Amino acid sequence: MNGLLAALSGALVVAGLLGIVAGLRPVPERPPRSVGPRPAWWASIPPRRRWAAVAALAVGIVAGAFTGWLVLIVVLPAVVLGLPILLSTSTEAGRIARLDGIAEWTRNLSGVLIAGQGLEQALMASLRSTPEAIRPQVSTLVARLKARWPTEAALRSFADDLDDATGDLVAAALILGSRKRGPGLAAVLTGLAESTADDVRARRQIEADRAKPRATARWVTILAAGALTVLALSGQFLAPYATPLGQVVLLVLLGCFAACLVWMRKMAASPPPARYVTSRQEVTQ
Numbered sequence: 001m002n003g004l005l006a007a008l009s010g011a012l013v014v015a016g017l018l019g020i021v022a023g024l025r026p027v028p029e030r031p032p033r034s035v036g037p038r039p040a041w042w043a044s045i046p047p048r049r050r051w052a053a054v055a056a057l058a059v060g061i062v063a064g065a066f067t068g069w070l071v072l073i074v075v076l077p078a079v080v081l082g083l084p085i086l087l088s089t090s091t092e093a094g095r096i097a098r099l100d101g102i103a104e105w106t107r108n109l110s111g112v113l114i115a116g117q118g119l120e121q122a123l124m125a126s127l128r129s130t131p132e133a134i135r136p137q138v139s140t141l142v143a144r145l146k147a148r149w150p151t152e153a154a155l156r157s158f159a160d161d162l163d164d165a166t167g168d169l170v171a172a173a174l175i176l177g178s179r180k181r182g183p184g185l186a187a188v189l190t191g192l193a194e195s196t197a198d199d200v201r202a203r204r205q206i207e208a209d210r211a212k213p214r215a216t217a218r219w220v221t222i223l224a225a226g227a228l229t230v231l232a233l234s235g236q237f238l239a240p241y242a243t244p245l246g247q248v249v250l251l252v253l254l255g256c257f258a259a260c261l262v263w264m265r266k267m268a269a270s271p272p273p274a275r276y277v278t279s280r281q282e283v284t285q
Contacts, residue, residue: 049081056080071247075254079225086221086261092207096200099166101133103196106170110189119178119185120145137161151178156277165273166196172277217264224257 045053056076064070108129112122123138123145130138140161144154152175159171170192177185231237241250 045081049084053077053080068242069247070244071251074251078258082258083221083225086218086265092203092210095164096203096207097133098162098164099196099203100200101131102162102164102167102170103193103200104131105129105134105138106189106196107193110186110193113186113189119174119181120151123174134162159275159277163275165275166199168275168277170196175277213267214265217261217267220264221261224261 054077056079057073060073060076063076064072105126109122109126112125113119117125124142127135127138127142137158141154141158144157145151149157155171155175155178159168162168162171170189173185173188173192177188238250241247
């Protein structure tokens, strides 16, 4: 019976380790989501990483039962969920590419409007030359217009799909153009395209400056995790924490250390500019 229990426990540990490795593999960046109610914390985690966390929890339970280190039940899932975030690269490059696409699309749309087409027809015609970075959002906008959505409602939803403050500027100009139907919209869009291109150049420079501290934070995380693992395997380092109280103290220390790593990463990150146009707001005339 003991042999069967040991075999089952070993199989569970191996399966859990395989799940952990699969969960730590990089996950492709998702396309931007529309603004709306945020999903629950657990639902926002990629499915593969959720399964890896469940596997890590199972490994922690088995290892804790056999070794008495119950702290593994908390530490292993936390490592699986948190380490990929701490080691991930910045998503700013994707935002910059989307911003560059907005600038190019706005410039092309201005040219179509100068040619004499109406706003709705110009928006539909612009799909042919839309950059790949924003093609899904423009395709959705065109589909809504073809489905006879009101132009303003379609443009507000388009701003939500872009989920970018600069996209809000373009959407606001288009919304006002749909209300006024004046001849000056093309000139406004040309000016927005130029200012957006300047913004792209500035953001690329800022991103290059912030790449070094982000790389430093990643290396600190890797070296610290490696050092803690080596010390843990040596046996002597963790001996004072073998008691229940010692494990609580160890958990608090690891939590403080993880908080410092998160703080380092936040220092090298930049929050996106605040948006001001959504499907639930009015654009000032």
